[in-house]
Amino acid sequence: xxxxxxxxxxxxxxxxxxxxxxxxxxxxxxxxxxxxxxxxxxxxxxxxxxxxxxxxxxxxxxxxxxxxxxxxxxxxxxxxxxxxxxxxxxxxxxxxxxxxxxxxxxxxxxxxxxxxxxxxxxxxxxxxxxxxxxxxxxxxxxxxxxxxxxxxxxxxxxxxxxxxxxxxxxxxxxxxxxxxxxxxxxxxxxxxxxxxxxxxxxxxxxxxxxxxxxxxxxxxxxxxxxxxxxxxxxxxxxxxxxxxxxxxxxxxxxxxxxxxxxxxxxxxxxxxxxxxxxxxxxxxxxxxxxxxxxxxxxxxxxxxxxxxxxxxxxxxxxxxxxxxxxxxxxxxxxxxxxxxxxxxxxxxxxxxxxxxxxxxxxxxxxxxxxxxxxxxxxxxxxxxxxxxxxxxxxxxxxxxxxxxxxxxxxxxxxxxxxxxxxxxxxxxxxxxxxxxxxxxx
Numbered sequence: 001x002x003x004x005x006x007x008x009x010x011x012x013x014x015x016x017x018x019x020x021x022x023x024x025x026x027x028x029x030x031x032x033x034x035x036x037x038x039x040x041x042x043x044x045x046x047x048x049x050x051x052x053x054x055x056x057x058x059x060x061x062x063x064x065x066x067x068x069x070x071x072x073x074x075x076x077x078x079x080x081x082x083x084x085x086x087x088x089x090x091x092x093x094x095x096x097x098x099x100x101x102x103x104x105x106x107x108x109x110x111x112x113x114x115x116x117x118x119x120x121x122x123x124x125x126x127x128x129x130x131x132x133x134x135x136x137x138x139x140x141x142x143x144x145x146x147x148x149x150x151x152x153x154x155x156x157x158x159x160x161x162x163x164x165x166x167x168x169x170x171x172x173x174x175x176x177x178x179x180x181x182x183x184x185x186x187x188x189x190x191x192x193x194x195x196x197x198x199x200x201x202x203x204x205x206x207x208x209x210x211x212x213x214x215x216x217x218x219x220x221x222x223x224x225x226x227x228x229x230x231x232x233x234x235x236x237x238x239x240x241x242x243x244x245x246x247x248x249x250x251x252x253x254x255x256x257x258x259x260x261x262x263x264x265x266x267x268x269x270x271x272x273x274x275x276x277x278x279x280x281x282x283x284x285x286x287x288x289x290x291x292x293x294x295x296x297x298x299x300x301x302x303x304x305x306x307x308x309x310x311x312x313x314x315x316x317x318x319x320x321x322x323x324x325x326x327x328x329x330x331x332x333x334x335x336x337x338x339x340x341x342x343x344x345x346x347x348x349x350x351x352x353x354x355x356x357x358x359x360x361x362x363x364x365x366x367x368x369x370x371x372x373x374x375x376x377x378x379x380x381x382x383x384x385x386x387x388x389x390x391x392x393x394x395x396x397x398x399x400x401x402x403x404x405x406x407x408x409x410x411x412x413x414x415x416x417x418x419x420x421x422x423x424x425x426x427x428x429x430x431x432x433x434x435x436x437x438x439x440x441x
Contacts, residue, residue, distance in 0.1 A: 080133070
């Protein structure tokens with residue numbers, strides 16, 4: 001994940017302009033038939049609607065975010081010394097999962113290996129990992145996986161396709177100042193390394209909900225990542241494990257869901273989705289709770305609970321999940337502000353979760369006033385910003401009744417040819433004023 005927005009937009013634009021056979025098109029003619037287990041997992045993923053992203057690694061010790069090694073051109077040998085001091089004594093998997101569950105989130109996605117090459121699990125493929133390179137000597141992912149199973153939360157793994165540390169990763173568009181020899185790279189070696197690590201993750205940590213790839217944008221568009229074989233390996237090891245790739249392109253064969261970085265589907269406010277159409281796959285949008293992905297000590301600009309709830313509702317209205325990011329502190333704690341905001345979101349979800357979980361984007365397209373979600377014959381109108389006590393909703397379907405969701409109070413409405421006019425008791429001032437419409441089937 002990238003913190004330097006301008007850098008990433010510039011890089012993405014350059015990649016799109018490069019000539020040659022696209023790495024994103026390399027599997028476009030392949031036929032991928034998902035298994036019944038996979039289809040079921042996709043539906044459950046869509047039903048879950050809300051997850052928490054965790055960007056955590058030794059970069060948290062710098063308190064400058066997960067791209068610090070690259071943005072400050074830190075020599076890899078100096079960077080590696082961070083591991084010898086990494087001792088997150090206050091890490092408690094049970095506390096983490098409990099706090100996340102309290103928010104109403106149904107899954108966690110954590111960085112297993114970020115671009116700096118440090119593995120947050122006990123891997124045999126590299127000594128640069130949480131068990132072998134730190135005095136902590138504990139497998140973070142193992143403890144988290146076991147606790148997720150206990151508390152009924154699904155666990156997903158973020159995995160970086162690029163690497164700023166290893167010699168065998170081919171020279172790309174980033175990581176030039178980390179001290180590797182010029183012209184480095186041995187793709188066969190690096191590809192083998194990745195697949196062995198993925199095999200470990202999918203063999204030693206129980207059921208994995210998804211592999212969340214990132215980093216393809218680091219290489220020219222004619223670079224062959226051999227994704228077809230890699231995806232097949234993942235689906236063979238765990239057929240119900242979903243695959244997503246943060247390449248900012250329309251998905252292709254072997255991928256099971258489509259993600260949007262800092263953007264709701266169909267928008268391009270962050271500048272990452274210019275070449276990304278909306279597919280028929282399950283959708284997910286990822287965003288940060290404050291401004292950064294990894295922990296940064298100066299960044300206390302947290303989104304308010306209202307902003308978080310609105311983003312979650314808007315995502316659901318666009319038929320997408322929300323993956324909201326937190327950067328854990330180097331001592332192993334989740335930031336107190338993040339935990340408190342999670343509690344507030346959880347309180348709201350306890351009341352309104354029925355209008356989010358298990359829904360799909362509703363019949364009414366998003367408007368400036370809000371969005372809609374649907375479950376069976378129930379259409380939920382989410383009013384987020386309305387300065388009036390009446391609302392016209394463009395809707396072809398016939399409405400049997402209209403009620404205020406929480407109070408169940410009937411609302412007066414008039415059915416017209418192309419929509420419905422609803423009279424409200426007052427100008428809505430709730431975080432989300434929800435109207436439930438029962439549609440004639």
